Amino acid sequence: MENKTRILIVDDDSIVRENLVAFLEDEDFLVDSVKDAEEGLKRIEDNSYDIAIVDMRLPGIDGSQFIIKTNEMSPNTKFIIHTGSTNFSLNQKLKDLGITKKELFMKPIRDMNTFVEEIKELIND
């Protein structure tokens, strides 16, 4: 079980968060979740994650900043953006980190299997 993919979910909406955790755990991923970026950064300090699924609109440090900081601390962590912001578009800094539209998940995601597929793709990259 050492090879299990580790995922960190950062989302301030607890229901969205818990649902995603449940679904991904059912898929045998190791999933942690936090409600804001500050807590998320602490987790990054102490653990290594393969993937972070990040909401953009967060209290305090926003999702974008979180990704940039996480990347500095843990360059191997890959990101999936999960946002409900209608007018969100990738900024240059995020693009520079290799994040593409493919990793942009707009809420509501009707089928969480799309997360699973994307995670597997990112891991196999």
Added chain:
Amino acid sequence: MNFLMDNKNNILSSSGNFSKGLSPLDFVVFDISEFNQKNEKNYSLEIKGKKYKVDVKKIKTSEELYHINISSEQKDFYKNIFKESILAIATHRMIFDEKGQPVDYIFTDINEEFKNLTGLNSDVLGKTVLETLPETEKFWIKKYGEIVKTGKSERFQNYSVAFDKWFDVFVFKNQKDFFTTVFRDITEEKKTRDDLAYTKDFLDNIISSMPSMLIGIDKDYKINEWNVKASEITGIPEEKALGKDLRDIIESHIIQNALTSCDKENSVVKMDRVKGLINGRNDLILEVLIYKLDENIKDGYVLILSDISERIHLQEMMIQNEKMISVGGLAAGMAHEINNPISGILQGVQNIKRRLSPDFAKNIAAAERFDIDLIKLNDFLDDRKIDLFLDGIEESGFRAANIISNMLQFSGKSAGERKQIILKELIERVYELASNEFDLSKKVDFKKIQVDMSKVEEDIMLHCVDTEIEQVLLNLVINAAHAVFSHRKDDGRINFITKRKDDKIFIEVEDNGPGIDETLKTRIFEPFFTTKEAGEGTGLGLSVSYFIIKEHHGGDIYVSTGEMEGTRFTIILPGGRKNGK
């Protein structure tokens, strides 16, 4: 008085007035031979204490017949008239060349007014006009020459360079080669008249060039002023309108009420946004201004009708746009807030369904721990219709998500990417999609509708988010098909028309359905506004189209009545380029 007399003092005939007791017999006392001997033309006689001039002229030598002309004070009277006339009078003798053409004329007599008027004096007598006034135009000489030749007197007005004046001239022939001119200076008069004519022309011009209809009527509604715009809008030319009763041309009760209040309040009556005023032009929205004329000058009214349809249209578009932007902002904001809860619903349902599944390994393991038979549990869920309710939650969630995803397009930006596409291909794709869509729907049979794409230009390129424009056109076609089908089952028609004008691309979708009620035209783009039965449509299609065209593409979309009397949607998009250019 004139009389003919023979050499024996017999009066043969006479004419003229024998005034003041003077009779031809009085003359007989004078022997004719006496006049004859002196061989002079003029004699002066005194009869009964009065002086007379006597002209004697031998008419027929053989018979010694004399024509005697006696003139008395009367001659002086005429002389005085000549002298003191307030009109300039001159007598002249015409000079003809060998060919008989008039070439010049001599001044033989001039009166005082002539001197005043021309600044010439008696020095001119005996001189010719070209000697005196070399700049005299040929016109004068030619004209006088004709009069002398024909003997027909004439009155005319003409300008003289020599005097820099306009003259009103009366010319008559006196005797062979001699003629008299009577004239006056009309320079001022003519200037006043010209000024007046100019003023009138100017006013006429102002009235006829007015961008509004200007109509003048008298107390009895008879039209006495009808400008170019009035003809243009009503189609009634001025000559037919003048004298006509205004109430035959425009809606009488509106105008009657207006005139009554115009009379009562003695002020200008203004009516804004008047519809259906002019018979046969219900499309016009007019601003009406009515005022009473000064009774002392002319009794009547003036009506100024300005076509403000375009202005109202623009205003409505602006109001509409602002309304849509605020509604759109609200909707987009709402959409954002609703996305999270919908995520919760949809993902929650997905988790519940999976975690109840009897095939899922983790469920089986957990069920064993709690000693639960998963198959039985599923039978239970089925029996209690919990599956059904979960499906219901999921479906409702999807529906809400659909509405929200439509509302998301109300935001200013488009998520899609712009591409250069060939408009005709896009329209063909829309047609394809529409036909398929209707294959599934029983209500509307797309195959029965005649779709005309002959007016879709081949070579229009469009830089756009193609999926969005596709969505807009598909929406319009579906709406059109519904409209057409609700109205007529057999001869439904939908026309696609594209054209390029300047830098703009026009796409029109036109149907022969029932059309859109005038009062609804301003509302159809509102989010959630629908005329369809509840459940048949969300009322978001046109609002989404509106935002896609206006906000995402910087274009314009509006509805009008098309050529087929149904509905026509016009989309205007910026940036037309020819294929391959």
